[in-house]
Structures are given as structure tokens and as C-alpha cells.
Amino acid sequence: MLRIAILTDVHANLPALTAALDEIRARDVSAIYVTGDCIAIGPQPAECLALLLDTPLITCIAGNHDRYFGDGLDWAGPISDMERAHQTWTHAQIDPALRPMVARWPAAVRETFEGVRTLFTHYATTSPDGRYAPAVHPPDGLAFDTLFEKGHDLVFYGHDHAAADVWGRAHYVNPGALGCCATAVARYVIATFENGHHTIARHAVPYDDASLYAAYVARNVPARATLAHIFHGGRLAPPS
Numbered sequence: 001m002l003r004i005a006i007l008t009d010v011h012a013n014l015p016a017l018t019a020a021l022d023e024i025r026a027r028d029v030s031a032i033y034v035t036g037d038c039i040a041i042g043p044q045p046a047e048c049l050a051l052l053l054d055t056p057l058i059t060c061i062a063g064n065h066d067r068y069f070g071d072g073l074d075w076a077g078p079i080s081d082m083e084r085a086h087q088t089w090t091h092a093q094i095d096p097a098l099r100p101m102v103a104r105w106p107a108a109v110r111e112t113f114e115g116v117r118t119l120f121t122h123y124a125t126t127s128p129d130g131r132y133a134p135a136v137h138p139p140d141g142l143a144f145d146t147l148f149e150k151g152h153d154l155v156f157y158g159h160d161h162a163a164a165d166v167w168g169r170a171h172y173v174n175p176g177a178l179g180c181c182a183t184a185v186a187r188y189v190i191a192t193f194e195n196g197h198h199t200i201a202r203h204a205v206p207y208d209d210a211s212l213y214a215a216y217v218a219r220n221v222p223a224r225a226t227l228a229h230i231f232h233g234g235r236l237a238p239p240s
Contacts, residue, residue, distance in 0.1 A: 002113050003028065004174055006120070007188040008035040008158030009023065009063070010052070010221035011231070012090070013179030014215075016186035017051060020178055025188060029057070029135070035090030035175075036122030037159040039090055040230055042179050043215035043224070046093045062105035063159065064120040064132060069094065070103030076131055085222040093219075105208065108149065114193035119152040119170075123159035125161065135160040139166030148172070148204075154191070154198055164190060173200055184209040184234025191232020 005024045010017050024032060038060060039045035039051055051107060060066075067075050068087050079087070096158035107130050108121040124147040126133045136143045139160070145168035148155055155172045163176030176187040185204040192199045213236045216224045 001187035001192060001194040002030055003190055004113070004193050005029045005032045005188055005190055006035065006156045006173070007032070007178045007186075008122075008156075008175050009037045009041075009161055009177035009179055010034065010048050010066070010194075011037055011177065011179035012039050012045040012046035012048050014042075014047045014051070015177050015207045015209060015212050016181075016184075016205075017048050019205040020186040020188050021025075021051070021055060022201075022203050023203065025091055026187065029190065031118045032058040033156065034060045035120050036057065036061050037065045037158060037177075038063070039069060039094070040065035040087060041227055042223045043212065043219050045090045046095070047096060049092040049098065059109055060105050061122055061189075062102070062107055064121075065090075066102055066105060067130070070099055070105065074114060076130070082223050082226070086227075089222050100155070110152070113198070114189075116154055116189075116193050116195035116198050117152045118154045119149060120156045120184055121149070121159050124148045132159060139164035139172065139174065141170075141172060143168075143171045144172045156189075156191075163202070171198070171200075175202070177231075182235065183231050184235070191213070200214045209236065 111118045123132045152170050155170050161177035162182050164174040166172050175189045178185050180192050185206055187204050190201045
């Protein structure tokens with residue numbers, strides 16, 4: 001039997017990441033996989049990156065926000081002025097010496113656990129330069145069969161922040177964004193593999209988001225009001 005942890009879309013939310021990793025450490029997992037977007041949106045990109053890099057047994061897959069840092073803001077084509085300002089701020093918080101390392105993060109990792117062929121990726125890509133396909137809403141296993149790389153029994157992905165668990169030819173699992181949620185919970189999954197079979201257990205760890213809100217304000221994060229509304233359900237907005 002083998003157990004692994006999977007989380008996605010940390011988005012520079014240090015209290016959420018700390019809460020999840022503290023709980024995962026107690027679960028005796030053999031490996032931890034992060035399916036992209038470790039940085040941006042949140043106010044603590046350098047701290048989250050440092051914690052991930054200091055965590056044993058972890059594998060980071062590149063997401064679009066990581067690619068903006070590793071490969072440059074022009075990687076995905078034109079972006080809005082607001083997005084450019086926020087990404088520029090995010091990148092300024094991180095030691096530039098880490099840029100080549102993040103640029104080497106893979107777009108996908110393929111493993112076989114107890115006979116289960118498993119893919120970890122941020123999302124399906126549709127072009128040679130690795131740009132992502134539009135997210136399928138609601139998630140649909142048959143659509144994913146066409147969209148995602150074939151030849152796997154189990155696919156872990158992120159990008160679309162909503163948790164999902166659907167079947168087609170493969171089993172497609174999105175843990176749900178760890179760092180962006182309408183409530184202060186850090187989401188992740190534990191996958192258990194044994195004799196060609198797998199099971200998925202979802203977890204949501206409550207955390208205190210007071211320091212997250214304080215960091216948004218103290219660090220004067222660009223577009224923080226918009227980010228709080230879109231990615232945190234408005235719960236980090238100042239009281240009216």
C-alpha cells in the first residue's frame with residue numbers, strides 16, 4: 001500500500017499552506033505533489049516558495065503563475081495592466097536566483113503507483129508552448145478524455161479552483177485550490193494505492209486567515225480588493 005498527498009493552487013497563501021503541510025506530515029505519506037500555481041494572487045509568494053522548497057518528498061509542477069515567474073510575463077501573450085502590476089509585484093518579492101529553478105519545473109509528471117498510471121499536471125494544454133485549454137465547466141469526464149493526455153488511469157489537476165472528481169476513461173481529480181477559497185480552509189487530497197486500485201480522501205483544514213488579510217494590507221498588494229472579491233469570496237475585504 002502507498003499513500004501520497006496532492007494539493008494545488010497554493011497562490012501565495014502561507015497560513016493555508018502551513019496548515020495543510022502540518023496535517024499532511026502526520027499522515028505518513030510517501031510523497032507530496034503540488035499541481036501548480038504556488039505563487040501570485042496571495043501576499044506571501046516568497047514565504048510559500050521557501051516552505052515548499054524546504055519540505056521533503058515534494059514535487060512541484062508548473063502552473064501558469066509559476067510560468068510567469070520562470071519564463072517571463074510574455075509567456076502567455078498579452079495580459080491586462082492590473083495582471084501585469086500584480087505579477088510584477090509578486091516577482092519582486094522572490095529572490096531572482098530562484099527563477100531558473102522554477103523555470104525547470106515540469107509541466108507534467110507521470111508515475112505508476114501499485115500499477116495505477118498517474119498523471120500530475122496543472123491543466124490540459126492545447127499548444128506547443130504549453131498554454132492551457134479553457135477550463136471545462138462543469139468538469140466532465142468525457143470532455144476530459146479528449147482534452148487531457150491519454151494513457152493514464154488517474155489524473156490530478158488544478159487551475160480551475162473548484163474541487164472536482166469525475167470519471168471518463170480515466171479518473172480526474174482536482175483537490176480544489178488550497179489558497180483560494182470562499183472559506184478559510186486549506187484543501188488537499190490523500191490518494192491510497194494498492195494492488196492496481198486507488199482511493200481518494202478529501203481533507204479541508206481550517207486556518208486563521210487574520211495574518212493573510214494583514215499581509216495583503218501591510219504589503220500593499222496590487223489589486224488586493226479585486227483579488228479578495230474574486231478568489232476569497234469577499235471574506236478578506238475590509239468591513240463596510
